[in-house]
Amino acid sequence: QSDEKRGVIKFFEEAMAQEASERLLLEMNLRTGVISGQFELYFQPKVNASSGKLKGFEGLMRWNHPERGLVPPLDFIPLAESTGIIIDLEEWAFVTACRQLKRWHERGDRYELALNLSARHFLSEGVVEKFAQIAREEGVSTSYLTLEITESVGMENQQHVIDRFVAFREEGFSISIDDFGTGFSAFVYLKHYPIHEIKIDRQFIQVTENDPTGNVIVESIVDLARGLNLKTVCEGVETLEQWNALRELGCDEMQGYYFSRPLPLEELETWIVDYTT
Ligand code: C2E
Ligand code: CA
Numbered sequence: 001q002s003d004e005k006r007g008v009i010k011f012f013e014e015a016m017a018q019e020a021s022e023r024l025l026l027e028m029n030l031r032t033g034v035i036s037g038q039f040e041l042y043f044q045p046k047v048n049a050s051s052g053k054l055k056g057f058e059g060l061m062r063w064n065h066p067e068r069g070l071v072p073p074l075d076f077i078p079l080a081e082s083t084g085i086i087i088d089l090e091e092w093a094f095v096t097a098c099r100q101l102k103r104w105h106e107r108g109d110r111y112e113l114a115l116n117l118s119a120r121h122f123l124s125e126g127v128v129e130k131f132a133q134i135a136r137e138e139g140v141s142t143s144y145l146t147l148e149i150t151e152s153v154g155m156e157n158q159q160h161v162i163d164r165f166v167a168f169r170e171e172g173f174s175i176s177i178d179d180f181g182t183g184f185s186a187f188v189y190l191k192h193y194p195i196h197e198i199k200i201d202r203q204f205i206q207v208t209e210n211d212p213t214g215n216v217i218v219e220s221i222v223d224l225a226r227g228l229n230l231k232t233v234c235e236g237v238e239t240l241e242q243w244n245a246l247r248e249l250g251c252d253e254m255q256g257y258y259f260s261r262p263l264p265l266e267e268l269e270t271w272i273v274d275y276t277t
């Protein structure tokens with residue numbers, strides 16, 4: 001081997017080692033973070049499309065790392081998924097969400113709450129019983145809870161996946177297909193799985209202003225959903241024009257920066273007062 005070649009190999013080896021150790025460090029940080037309460041649940045409002053009435057929220061995870069600062073979910077969810085830490089994190093998020101929901105309900109605000117559930121957690125042993133039990137212990141009805149899953153949960157019509165959907169439904173949870181239209185298995189879902197809601201991905205929403213083909217896609221999804229008796233939620237609504245266009249197309253609920261960004265609880269309470277009075 002030439003010196004030059006050896007140098008190149010060494011360079012890649014070092015780069016790979018560095019990446020691996022950064023990953024390891026992040027993984028250690030994640031585990032510490034779970035234990036020492038560095039995670040926080042933010043909430044983003046969802047409103048009824050025709051009335052604008054506040055329906056509830058989607059809970060979104062945030063990581064307040066002492067040195068790294070606020071780490072966005074896309075920077076830690078994939079690692080949390082591949083290491084399995086996501087199961088602890090989502091369990092924590094679920095308990096936190098149920099407690100908050102209970103507080104809202106006690107003061108007379110019958111909000112709904114949606115949470116993201118990773119494929120790994122959705123397919124894990126005993127998850128339905130675990131969630132049902134937590135809801136029971138926290139004193140909230142599962143009929144106010146929606147679990148958002150992505151199409152990656154199951155590409156095929158597999159019996160154990162179908163059973164899982166059915167079990168969640170029997171416990172009273174609603175299931176939403178998140179980022180609808182971005183996977184390849186959208187229609188498999190509609191045919192085989194008992195779901196309640198489709199969440200249209202924001203890439204289809206954000207073209208609606210000047211792009212007539214964008215409208216055609218949203219309109220087809222909405223028509224399809226209506227034919228199947230499914231609720232449609234549009235995410236990523238950023239302007240009044242988009243809201244109007246999407247309402248015209250018949251979408252049921254809206255979520256996006258136009259209404260609010262995901263907020264920590266305290267700011268959310270201020271937003272709620274402001275929005276509803
Ligand atoms: P998602 O479930 O599709 O959540 C919507 C994302 O879009 C959120 O990003 C939200 O802040 C952002 N968003 C909302 N409205 C708008 C808008 O009007 N314009 C634009 N450009 N963006 C908007 P966020 O909070 O950074 O979360 C990113 C992703 O992280 C989520 O995407 C979800 O896949 C994942 N995630 C967050 N929490 C959890 C969790 O507890 N479990 C799992 N498995 N994934 C989670
Ligand atoms: Ca979601």
Ligand code: CA
Nearest residue numbers: 178179201235
């Ligand atoms: Ca989404």
Ligand code: CA
Nearest residue numbers: 274275276277
């Ligand atoms: Ca106001």
